[in-house]
Amino acid sequence: MADAELDRLLAGAHHDPHGVLGAHPVADGVAVRALRPLARSVTAVTADGARVELTHQRDGLFTGLLPGAAVPSYRLHVTYGEREESHEDGYRFLPTLGDLDLHLITEGRHWELWQALGARVRTLEGVTGTAFAVWAPNAQGVRVIGDFNGWNGVAHPMRSLGSSGVWELFVPDAGPGTRYKYEIHTRDGRMLQKADPLARAAECPPATASVVHASAYVWGDAEWMAQRGGEDCRQRPLSVYEVHIPSWRPGLTYRQLAEELPKYVAGLGFTHVELMPVMEHPFGGSWGYQVTGYFAPTARLGTPDDFRYLVDALHGAGIGVIADWVPAHFPKDEFALSRFDGEPLYEPADTRRAHHPDWGTLEFDYGRREVRNFLVANAVYWCTEFHVDAIRVDAVASMLYLDYSREEGGWSPNEHGGRENLAAVAFLQEMTDTVRRRAPGALTIAEESTSWPGVTRPTYEVGQDGFGGLGFDLKWNMGWMHDSLGYVARDPVHRAYHHDELTFSMVYAYSEAFVLPLSHDEVVHGKRSLVAKMPGDWWQQRANLRATLGYMWAHPGKQLLFMGQEFAQGEEFDHDRGPQWWVLDEDWPGHAGHRGIRSLVSDLNQVYTATPALWELDCDPSGFSWIDGSRSEDNVLSFVRYDAEGRPLVVVCNFSPVVRTGYRIGLPDAAAWTEVLNSDAERYGGSGVVNPGVIAPEPVPWHGRARSAALTLPPLATFWLRPNPQESDDE
Template identity: 70%
Template sequence: MNQSEPTRPNTPSNGKPLPATFRAGKRSGLVQPRPEAAPVGATAAPRRVPAAAPAPGEVERLVGGWHHDPHGVLGAHPTPEGLAVRVLRPLAERVVVETADGRYQLDHLQDGLFTGLLPTGTASDYRLRVSYDGTEHLQQDGYRFLPTLTGADLHLIGEGRHEQLWRALGSHVRTVDGVTGTGFAVWAPNASGVRVIGDFNGWNGLAHPMRSLGASGVWELFVPGIGDGTHYKYEIATRDGRTLQKADPLARAAELPPATASVVHTSTHDWHDQAWMERRAGLTAHDRPMSVYEVHLASWRPGLTYRELAAELPAYVRDLGFTHVELMPVMEHPFGGSWGYQVTGFYAPTARLGSPDDFRHLVDSLHQHGIGLIVDWVPAHFPKDDFALARFDGEPLYEPADPQRAEHPDWGTLEFDYGRTEVRNFLVANAVYWAEEFHVDGLRVDAVASMLYLDYSREHGGWSPNEHGGRENWDAVRFLQEMNATVYRRCPGVVTVAEESTAWDGVTRPTDSVQQHGHGGLGFGLKWNMGWMHDSLEYIQHEPIHRKYHHDEMTFSMVYAYSENYLLPISHDEVVHGKRSLVSKMPGDWWQQRANTRAYLGYMWAHPGKQLLFMGQEFAQGAEWDHETGPQWWLLRPDWPAAGDHRGVQDLVRDLNRVYLDCPALWQRDTDPTAFSWLDGHAAEDNLFSFVRYDRSGRPLVCVSNFSPVVREEYRVGLPATGAAGGADSRWLEILNTDAEVYGGSGVGNPDPLKADPTPWNGQPASTELTVPPLATIWLAPA
């Protein structure tokens, strides 16, 4: 018998001590599930049987952790001489096989391998009685079961078309031939061997080597007796002789950081959003209202769990009238300061706020309040943490082998290898997973531009061109097309949103359309309008006296407004890193800053496209966002001297959303260029913009924005036709005024109905004279 000292310490790399049943100075690995325990000798003495030694070298490969087919050695194998049974139980004192035909004691061969040749005809359906320290434990042998993956699973994985990959790979509590346990499966094609380690075996995998399922690159093992809540990793033997401990790429739950183990999880959540899901399936994003409140979940109300947030966030969002919440990434990540954008657990909601079912409860609550949920999704890169995806099986796997393509220069991370079938499948299935398993209503895809261009943020000579000598990453293009096409086919009503900062043609065009560049569109539903965001914020930060020189920064967006399906974002990126909060970007004193903010929001809500506002900006928070402390809610407390100023802006946002929902002209034809017309886009000297929008029935809404501090009295504005009279004699109401006193404004406006007269103006058949408040936006609608 080999009595050599262990090659690894008795404390695993995760810092957890081994169970007391492990003996110091001997190789670890005996701990097994213990459903039953009985004193040794409680039943009749078992028969001794001859040993069934495996072929030379097999034991060494098993113990060394680099055996590709442990099931070919372990378990029960019929032979001409009888049923050969081999069991790997390091540190066990005795192993007895219990069958319907009797009880047979196995012989210890070496290094914890017990073998025996049972009589011919003995049934292969057996249990084990394993003795440790004088106590006998009744166990099942996981090596007597067939693979838990089907041939169809392996075929689809090989083809890269397993759209529910999470149902095949990862960890799953299963009942196989009446035995309950957990099946583990992981893709590691370059590994020499893979073992499961976890709290059920003291983080030493000697007794749990996995089998390779051929050319698929998948390794699999069914471990009886363990279930939900089990913590585990994979111990991978590399081809160059190293041993790695890796979290499960498809784990559906993870330990609370900074711990890094995966957790076996089976959902038991009972959904109550059936009405929402049925209604969602019949909707598209383009012709429905969408007003999005962006949230960093961990800091919105610091310290609250998913379930506690479910009691507060939906009610707050519904009160303000937003139709959707967008969450910055909720997938597991090791460093909180990354805000979730460096993901290590793509299939696991972060454990910082609760369990996966707790997150489901939050989604369910949002839906029951009539609020959709968009989650940020990060398929552009992943961090280099040793326990996660980087060089997963010892070699580049999820990342390209070419370092120039693998390294992401901006974030010190690795990019995905979009040209590899299995990697593309991993990501496409992940997008489907969040929509199907968590009922999310949309995916906002982060950093799309960094995926599309091989030279993104790279210096000359620091990137490798594509096969045509160009800078386009065609593998990424094909991946995005496949992801979008798959999500829209499988998940009706779900919207995908691209954060794409360049002029790439066809981001929101169908994947089967033909563009000038010769390939189809990327297939996104919406695209963040980064150009509008940048230009409008540049404009609004100038003193009013200088704004006339920057007038085109506000009008230029309409040159390309219908080239894509746009969403207008004032996101977290615009209120951090010295950029200042939205209200603090504005020039002037405190009153002027708030007035500019209100006027800007009124203009934004009326501009074609959906809109997004980051938390804290809805009540004019003066400080930048801090992910540790979150929004400055204390500004709204009644005892705060300026609380009324902040509540005024919050009340405006509530009314903007209310009127927006009630006016289809503001959202029904967002993608139709005939539904928008400038009334006066050239009033640079006045810092004034006016335009009209129409709903499907032709009903108009007029928006007038005055970005100067001067009241415009008797200001003539053209009005569109509203009936047989061609617009003359019609009456118009001021349905929103950002300068209203209730919002903290000066109260200048048009409280009485405005009468249109037949004077043509601004290319319209009628017009009226009105009062335009200072630093304000007003909306007019036919009475």
């Protein structure tokens, strides 16, 4: 080998090591070259037993000549001092990626990208090993370092697969559990060590290596997966329990959680859990929202197959799984995506678009085909490989606007001079359509905090703004959350002047398909827990919370409640300590109140699921009618929810601490009504002011209705009425 060729190999700057290493027919035989630094000797041994000791040229390069014209199957026997190794030569194999893979990667259309890039355990010509492939188009050279070479990459340079920017190498005998990274020689001469962007597993932080993983899990949820699409999610019940799984029960693994979480969630009647990001992240205090391993469940709680076991167990309990997903930004950690091959790659080159001012992170370059493909394929990956039923996309607003959180002059406009990030719009549309096509039945949910039009409109429907819809199935209603919490946080004497904070949500309730969230964002960073936001003494605080939950479950839209709030824990979210389970203990003085609120949440879910009026027409204005939304001076509002057959459920909220007797409410046509739920019931920790027995309406016109009833309104409470099934003549 020419010295210049060898120098490039040793420097890690060779684009085609397979062209010079391995076996190559020459005029008088087959030339074999092996790069084994620190080796004392290298011998090539063919399948028929012929042995040829290779000659050391210099700096670990061994060369020799095998007889014959065709390349035989052979192994390399290598001696390092007193240690001997025997293994196949990875440089005698053809590339593990085909032309179609490379074409799709270049086009940004490889929807199963994880099947091409990353570390894949393969068997080639009867030889088992791991095929490594990474996209690094700006690199001069790439090497694999890991357990199999003592983290010295000289012996394992990768080959460049042309203009695709992909580098590839098959390493025989490297199998599951092998730790590895990529060593990247940049164009300016630096050497970077990077974790694999498509690694399916990673070391447990603070360690940062990637880990070879091959799933052996056998799923048991075939029936669930076959029906998870079913009818439109907007026309069926969806009630979500949001969980930070590392702290829900601190110290439990995925498999241990699988024994407890499904039973707990099912017992409370929730239909889904939403898992705060489980993708690998270096800092636990980020709660998973600063992702470094997009294809790897965090190793803090177990292996990827252990996470599959948890999802399977949730499905077995009838619980759908929503995974938080973070395509809006990524951290600047040197071992991860930031300047991956020495230059901006996953992030835009324009620093005004690359750096996220809120979180000190980097934004993705949505206009680059390969980056967009990385993200879209990742969404598909979680919905197919891990059977996740929905992805909730974090911080969508920060993606849609080029000036998001940026001062004047700190951002660059789009090609039309506007503030919309057109590339991000196209990415989100492509993602929602692709997930719908490639993972039938899986949902996409947007956390979008502005009034961007058409978030849940189909992508093919163009609005007045000229944009097609973003194609999401559901959107978090951040306005409802902020307004509602703002109202109930006020002393009742002041609520009369802010009544519109409760009623305004119905002005836009049908502009999108909404989820009503009371999420982790509202119980961190000094915002206090939900119950601690409420005014009054301890009893009034819990009553206010009960009334708010009753109102929330009755309002059009799906529900989401963060862990710990289902039993009104007093402290805000702490990712190290988790929920305050101890407040439920029998020997704690206030346990009854906490248990009562948990019982209320359970009953809300049970009645909600059994009452189509509360979910069947969530996105149809015909499913809602005000009775009276104007009683601001009383802190009272009342409305009716209807199902598709016109069957009503009446909801009355009294956000005043005053018991109101003889309070007349106009009612839909029905011969009799009964209370189906009352948040002031004694079993929930309330005062027990209820409307017992059968309520018979009188022929007294009220609120524009022919009949009405004089009801008792419990203090700081919400109650629901439904037609009495024995005496009803409702329409």
